[in-house]
Amino acid sequence: MTELLRVDHLNKHYPGFALQDVSFSVKPGRIMGLIGKNGAGKSTTLKSILNIVQPQSGIVSILGKDFYQNEKECKQEIGVVFGGIDFYPLKKLSTITAVTSRFYKDWDQNRYTEYLRQFSLDESKQFRTLSNGMKVKYLLALALSHHAKLYLLDEPTSGLDPVSRDEILHLFTRIVKDGKRSILFSTHITSDLDRCADDITYIQNGKVLQSADKDTFLRSFDHLKTPEDSKPLTLEEIMLRTEGRNSDETAL
Amino acid sequence: MKLLYKELMLAAHPTSLVFACLGCLVVVPAYPYTVIFMFGCLAPYITFLYARETNDAWYSAILPITKRESVKGKCQLIVFIQLFQLLLSIPCVVLRTILHIENNPVGIDATIAWYGLGFIIYGVFDLVFFPAYYKNGYKAGKAFVIAAIPMLLLMIASEGAVRLPALAWLDSYAPYDLLLQAPILLFGILCYIILICIAYWVSVKRFERVDL
Numbered sequence: 001m002t003e004l005l006r007v008d009h010l011n012k013h014y015p016g017f018a019l020q021d022v023s024f025s026v027k028p029g030r031i032m033g034l035i036g037k038n039g040a041g042k043s044t045t046l047k048s049i050l051n052i053v054q055p056q057s058g059i060v061s062i063l064g065k066d067f068y069q070n071e072k073e074c075k076q077e078i079g080v081v082f083g084g085i086d087f088y089p090l091k092k093l094s095t096i097t098a099v100t101s102r103f104y105k106d107w108d109q110n111r112y113t114e115y116l117r118q119f120s121l122d123e124s125k126q127f128r129t130l131s132n133g134m135k136v137k138y139l140l141a142l143a144l145s146h147h148a149k150l151y152l153l154d155e156p157t158s159g160l161d162p163v164s165r166d167e168i169l170h171l172f173t174r175i176v177k178d179g180k181r182s183i184l185f186s187t188h189i190t191s192d193l194d195r196c197a198d199d200i201t202y203i204q205n206g207k208v209l210q211s212a213d214k215d216t217f218l219r220s221f222d223h224l225k226t227p228e229d230s231k232p233l234t235l236e237e238i239m240l241r242t243e244g245r246n247s248d249e250t251a252l
Numbered sequence: 253m254k255l256l257y258k259e260l261m262l263a264a265h266p267t268s269l270v271f272a273c274l275g276c277l278v279v280v281p282a283y284p285y286t287v288i289f290m291f292g293c294l295a296p297y298i299t300f301l302y303a304r305e306t307n308d309a310w311y312s313a314i315l316p317i318t319k320r321e322s323v324k325g326k327c328q329l330i331v332f333i334q335l336f337q338l339l340l341s342i343p344c345v346v347l348r349t350i351l352h353i354e355n356n357p358v359g360i361d362a363t364i365a366w367y368g369l370g371f372i373i374y375g376v377f378d379l380v381f382f383p384a385y386y387k388n389g390y391k392a393g394k395a396f397v398i399a400a401i402p403m404l405l406l407m408i409a410s411e412g413a414v415r416l417p418a419l420a421w422l423d424s425y426a427p428y429d430l431l432l433q434a435p436i437l438l439f440g441i442l443c444y445i446i447l448i449c450i451a452y453w454v455s456v457k458r459f460e461r462v463d464l
Contacts, residue, residue: 047463047464050313050314052310052313052463052464053464054460054463072316072318072321073316075315075316075317080314082314085307085310086306087306087308087310087311088262088308088311090306091261091262095261099257099258099262100315102257102258103254103258103315103316103317
């Protein structure tokens, strides 16, 4: 198998917004960052991949299987975290875990306990009492404890302090180290990608502007350089100049 | 069973579980017993409202289950609450007999016909409520208002029927009358099974098209 995730020609139309012909793939052992400004379609892409929103057309393959035809089977192999969504705020973490663990055939309680310790999470606490960062860490602990091969994470580092972000980005690199697992995570914090992403997919207005390994990606935006730029452009500069240029064109 | 376990542990509002226990109200000497069915219909409303506020649909979406199973879990929970309520009322009816409590002066007694009518009320309510809710996956209040109309009409019809002398046998514990009431119970159970299956099927079709 050459790809853990393959997205082909995904289309989803909303009134006023459309995800158009989105295609990219994630290979084993890679971390792919999905970037784009707010409302560009990052979350819609992840939700379409997971059938949380129903795309009009397109194919999603996970571990070589058609996701929409084998949803249950494929979901056993993936870990998902949506940052910013509170589940069952009044429930204790232990209750949420007790239920979640029943749904995964490869649930690893020892690994889960280890992540709780590593993230300093107290299972007797209610979900609502956790800070935003701790909520993400808890959801990551759940996602990481059933031997998933692919992790789909929507804004996992938003709202985290620099220490926690560093800890989680370090964890990402450890997850993919064995070359068998991959991570696709959306973010608008480009510095996270500078530190750990192997591949980058840039979504603009619902379309994939570029999807490639980091070096190729950075080189493909060399045309945005000005005579004053002696060094390669950073991801942030690429985003600012791409989005800024489009805004100017729209204004004209 | 893991779907029902998830619903009971995470999604069910505690009040809906209290409502499930209100089958015991048949032991109250004077009470409009069809109101008990209203509690069994309020339970799904409160549960769906609570599920919406606790992002239950999102949690379900990331679990290794399909949208079809997500609907199935909710149907299992509501059927569990409604059946539990009716089953719990049976020993209470027996207790009422042991205590020699007079017939209910307010309305219909908890006779076999009452159980049959209860199944019909639940079946009709669920048939309207589930598909109305799963049309969009969040408008629990609207779904309840729409489903409450046939529920209230059936409740009024049930309570009103026993006021008619020709239908007084519906309110009787006499062995011959109970025998006459048995077909109503069988019809009610059949209705409930068929209507809940239709409600589930339509809800799945609708929810699969919903974008969360």
